[in-house]
Amino acid sequence: MATSYQGNVPLMTQGEQSIASAPVIRTIGLSDLHQALRLGWEDFKAIPTHAIILCLIYPVLGLVLARTVHGYSVLPLLFPLAAGFALLGPFAAIGLYEMSRRRENGEEASAWDAMEVFRSPSFGAMLGVGTLLFALFVTWIATAQAIYTAVFGYETAANIPDFAARVLTTQQGWWLIVVGCGVGFLFALVALCISVVAFPIMLDRQASAGEAMTMSMRVVAQNPVPMLAWGLIVAVLLVLGTIPFFLGLAVVVPLLGHATWHLYRAVIVKDPNARPVIPKARARKPAADFPANLFPWRRSDRG
Secondary structure, three states: OOOOEEOOEEOOOHHHHHHHOOOOEOOOOHHHHHHHHHHHHHHHHHOHHHHHHHOOHHHHHHHHHHHHHHHHOOHHHHHHHHHHHHHHHHHHOHHHHHHHHHHHOOOOOOHHHHHHHHHOOOHHHHHHHHHHHHHHHHHHHHHHHHHHHHHHOOOOOOOHHHHHHHHHOOHHHHHHHHHHHHHHHHHHHHHHHHHOOHHHHHHHHOOOHHHHHHHHHHHHHHOHHHHHHHHHHHHHHHHHHOOOOOOOHHHHHHHHHHHHHHHHHHHEOOOOOOOOOOOOOOOOOOHHHOOHHHOHHHHHHHO
């Protein structure tokens, strides 16, 4: 491929520019996880009200879930649904990444500023990865239901004490715990590999969905022990956040969201040539285009 020149200075080809701007992965240690959590806590203390407002859906969802359990006898799915929050968390926290990014740059960080993530040039890619995580969540719930049915059949527990006794005091119950946790670990591992830094890198570098997931897998491959430890930290904190009645998630989720941004900063070398991306102003859309105007990539294809 020919190289163009400006004066006597050669200009990089597109391929050379891609190589030059390719993210560089650091090898991190467990101390970096502690640092990410500490910085995430600092972000949460600096903007706690906004973070809690963004995450109120979690305790509300938990209360609705508890009511559903008592009203519709889906008690066996209570733990899988609660555990499944970890699969959706990386996408649900995209507003928190934006707040941490703004605070890192010395900019104003508020709930309205966090909504700017929806105007990011890479929001379509974020939505694509989020859809993939949601599909993973639905598959996990269906798998958990199938495992329970294989062990106990279609007979449902009468109440919480009956369910607890069935699971904790019988051989079938312990088999359910071992198999269910093992399968759940595999789902969590897949989600960790494809999303641990996917959303921050899409927000920060406007990477495509494929590039972001590939980079996440490379991060996990280069830092297997710290990343597995991070997954364990996330799981433990989410379990603690469900006490009482999922209200603790109003603190745990923003903490983990902010900390994930700082983990991304620790493991990916910051691009020295990065320029702030100013979202394009939204053009007025005629009502006749609804719902097609919800999908900007379709409009760009037609253009």
